[in-house]
Amino acid sequence: xxxxxxxxxxxxxxxxxxxxxxxxxxxxxxxxxxxxxxxxxxxxxxxxxxxxxxxxxxxxxxxxxxxxxxxxxxxxxxxxxxxxxxxxxxxxxxxxxxxxxxxxxxxxxxxxxxxxxxxxxxxxxxxxxxxxxxxxxxxxxxxxxxxxxxxxxxxxxxxxxxxxxxxxxxxxxxxxxxxxxxxxxxxxxxxxxxxxxxxxxxxxxxxxxxxxxxxxxxxxxxxxxxxxxxxxxxxxxxxxxxxxxxxxxxxxxxxxxxxxxxxxxxxxxxxxxxxxxxxxxxxxxxxxxxxxxxxxxxxxxxxxxxxxxxxxxxxxxxxxxxxxxxxxxxxxxxxxxxxxxxxxxxxxxxxxxxxxxxxxxxxxxxxxxxxxxxxxxxxxxxxxxxxxxxxxxxxxxxxxxxxxxxxxxxxxxxxxxxxxxxxxxxxxxxxxxxxxxxxxxxxxxxxxxxxxxxxxxxxxxxxxxxxxxxxxxxxx
Amino acid sequence: xxxxxxxxxxxxxxxxxxxxxxxxxxxxxxxxxxxxxxxxxxxxxxxxxxxxxxxxxxxxxxxxxxxxxxxxxxxxxxxxxxxxxxxxxxxxxxxxxxxxxxxxxxxxxxxxxxxxxxxxxxxxxxxxxxxxxxxxxxxxxxxxxxxxxxxxxxxxxxxxxxxxxxxxxxxxxxxxxxxxxxxxxxxxxxxxx
Numbered sequence: 001x002x003x004x005x006x007x008x009x010x011x012x013x014x015x016x017x018x019x020x021x022x023x024x025x026x027x028x029x030x031x032x033x034x035x036x037x038x039x040x041x042x043x044x045x046x047x048x049x050x051x052x053x054x055x056x057x058x059x060x061x062x063x064x065x066x067x068x069x070x071x072x073x074x075x076x077x078x079x080x081x082x083x084x085x086x087x088x089x090x091x092x093x094x095x096x097x098x099x100x101x102x103x104x105x106x107x108x109x110x111x112x113x114x115x116x117x118x119x120x121x122x123x124x125x126x127x128x129x130x131x132x133x134x135x136x137x138x139x140x141x142x143x144x145x146x147x148x149x150x151x152x153x154x155x156x157x158x159x160x161x162x163x164x165x166x167x168x169x170x171x172x173x174x175x176x177x178x179x180x181x182x183x184x185x186x187x188x189x190x191x192x193x194x195x196x197x198x199x200x201x202x203x204x205x206x207x208x209x210x211x212x213x214x215x216x217x218x219x220x221x222x223x224x225x226x227x228x229x230x231x232x233x234x235x236x237x238x239x240x241x242x243x244x245x246x247x248x249x250x251x252x253x254x255x256x257x258x259x260x261x262x263x264x265x266x267x268x269x270x271x272x273x274x275x276x277x278x279x280x281x282x283x284x285x286x287x288x289x290x291x292x293x294x295x296x297x298x299x300x301x302x303x304x305x306x307x308x309x310x311x312x313x314x315x316x317x318x319x320x321x322x323x324x325x326x327x328x329x330x331x332x333x334x335x336x337x338x339x340x341x342x343x344x345x346x347x348x349x350x351x352x353x354x355x356x357x358x359x360x361x362x363x364x365x366x367x368x369x370x371x372x373x374x375x376x377x378x379x380x381x382x383x384x385x386x387x388x389x390x391x392x393x394x395x396x397x398x399x400x401x402x403x404x405x406x407x408x409x410x411x412x413x414x415x416x417x418x419x420x421x422x423x424x425x426x427x428x429x430x431x432x433x434x435x436x437x438x439x440x441x442x443x444x445x446x447x448x449x450x451x452x453x454x455x456x457x458x459x460x461x462x463x464x465x466x467x468x469x470x471x472x473x474x475x476x
Numbered sequence: 477x478x479x480x481x482x483x484x485x486x487x488x489x490x491x492x493x494x495x496x497x498x499x500x501x502x503x504x505x506x507x508x509x510x511x512x513x514x515x516x517x518x519x520x521x522x523x524x525x526x527x528x529x530x531x532x533x534x535x536x537x538x539x540x541x542x543x544x545x546x547x548x549x550x551x552x553x554x555x556x557x558x559x560x561x562x563x564x565x566x567x568x569x570x571x572x573x574x575x576x577x578x579x580x581x582x583x584x585x586x587x588x589x590x591x592x593x594x595x596x597x598x599x600x601x602x603x604x605x606x607x608x609x610x611x612x613x614x615x616x617x618x619x620x621x622x623x624x625x626x627x628x629x630x631x632x633x634x635x636x637x638x639x640x641x642x643x644x645x646x647x648x649x650x651x652x653x654x655x656x657x658x659x660x661x662x663x664x665x666x667x668x669x
Binding site (some may be wrong): 004016022027028031145154155157159160162163164166168169172173176179180183184187188190191195197198199210211214215217219220221222223224225226227228229232233236237239240250282311344432446448450455456457458459 | 495496497513514515516517518521522523524526527529531532534535538549553556557570572574576585588592594595596597598601602603605608609615616617618622623628629630632633666
């Protein structure tokens with residue numbers, strides 16, 4: 001294993017030479033390790049895991065089929081709570097996706113080489129999470145075969161969508177987000193598809209991966225254009241990811257409703273998205289590095305860094321809760337104050353609020369301790385708790401709908417069987433896609449990982465190969 | 477030179493380190509070769525300059541892509557909402573004019589149009605970057621003469637290749653071969669077309 005040079009105690013200097021690649025790897029052994037997973041016989045554990053995920057996926061299919069057959073009356077939504085599990089889960093899944101973009105784009109721009117080994121599956125996680133999220137608005141339409149009415153296109157009815165509505169902004173934001181994430185992910189995969197093609201044990205695999213690689217052969221000008229495009233996509237994704245969750249927070253914040261109409265929403269939604277996203281990346285990284293023996297690539301240092309990001313974003317989220325409560329009090333508006341105290345904190349779902357404060361605010365404070373951050377099992381559990389907490393956050397916000405301005409229009413929401421089964425079902429979709437991804441695609445970026453090795457650098461003639469500058473990454 | 481039975485695409489020399497390939501490319505360029513390309517498993521800094529390429533025009537393309545996206549969303553939202561200056565509206569086709577009067581609020585509510593404008597700017601710029609990159613690079617191209625060289629499959633793992641193409645005016649099978657061997661490669665091979 002690599003020597004751990006992480007500093008103890010508060011040290012604000014950048015880590016001198018973080019061991020981002022453990023073990024002793026050459027270009028060849030690294031490529032072999034990552035592509036080997038694809039060519040190896042299907043592991044038994046994979047079959048069992050995929051079978052379970054695939055069964056859960058059937059729950060989704062049944063739920064959605066029945067929904068389309070019967071209509072959204074099978075859900076618990078009604079007036080005054082016209083949005084229930086569907087938007088809670090929509091926002092939750094989208095938020096999870098954001099960590100993937102943050103890791104792949106923002107950390108690239110900040111030249112954080114530790115992102116390299118986790119960016120591929122974090123991006124995959126983004127895509128699959130956005131796919132799960134996208135199902136909810138479609139399903140909630142009741143008549144999803146008219147979903148294309150959301151798109152602006154000249155039609156015989158001579159109608160146009162309401163471009164001033166946050167829900168229409170969602171259409172632009174989420175579809176752009178999905179498209180850009182997909183392109184970014186695919187472009188990242190192209191050189192790796194070529195690596196797989198060149199190591200394929202038989203003609204069929206060579207052809208499949210050859211087509212996927214588009215014929216990549218790594219010419220210097222190709223790499224130059226590739227890196228330029230990759231960097232531009234990173235630069236474009238960065239404001240995009242912030243805009244997406246900002247726009248999703250507008251779904252709430254633009255409404256003139258107590259508990260929703262707050263300017264704190266966009267920043268704390270974005271922070272919360274990153275918070276839950278990193279939690280999900282840890283939830284995925286811990287099993288992956290175990291079962292596939294990738295501890296040399298996804299090192300303890302990676303987990304430590306991700307835990308720090310979680311701690312930071314968790315504090316931002318916690319601050320957001322504080323500001324929400326304070327602004328409700330400080331506004332001196334009786335509706336705001338009543339909503340905060342009588343509905344949110346001590347209302348019908350008051351215990352959810354306390355659970356939320358525990359999961360999102362208090363639990364993550366243990367991440368201050370190095371000993372916790374270096375303990376995989378603890379990190380895994382904390383991340384699960386954070387994901388639950390972030391789900392609770394959206395649910396608690398949604399339940400503002402229970403208390404309108406007039407007591408005569410109050411009501412109570414509770415999910416039905418089909419609400420819950422649809423939610424469980426999306427895990428089946430997410431996990432099935434992830435299992436397939438781990439099986440057939442290189443789950444760690446080969447080209448970028450080999451670039452982390454000291455041998456990948458050009459030395460002037462008098463230098464010998466100096467292995468100490470291993471931290472240098474994609475700075476061009 | 478005798479007309480070879482197999483048409484030759486060029487000569488390819490294999491190197492083992494990034495330093496060697498950059499040196500080799502520099503020497504080949506200084507020797508006057510122009511139609512050549514260096515291949516590597518990962519981006520090697522400044523290799524494209526050593527081979528004699530200039531910067532890519534991709535950022536310019538992406539800028540105009542983004543501009544197109546912005547203008548598309550801007551005209552879409554503004555014109556269909558009836559937000560354009562009133563002398564323009566009579567020229568808009570019926571299907572492109574759909575003003576919604578909601579409580580007398582202004583038709584040209586431009587702040588509310590910023591999110592679609594922003595998103596389409598990003599979308600179009602991204603599409604231009606990605607597809608521009610692929611098209612400028614000539615992808616997809618599933619067949620390439622270099623794939624006829626068995627050892628070239630290591631270009632995606634750990635080897636670096638410099639290919640001088642036959643279309644180069646200075647290309648001469650024997651002379652170029654000697655030149656490449658002078659660069660101390662691991663191996664020099666002919667690339668059949």
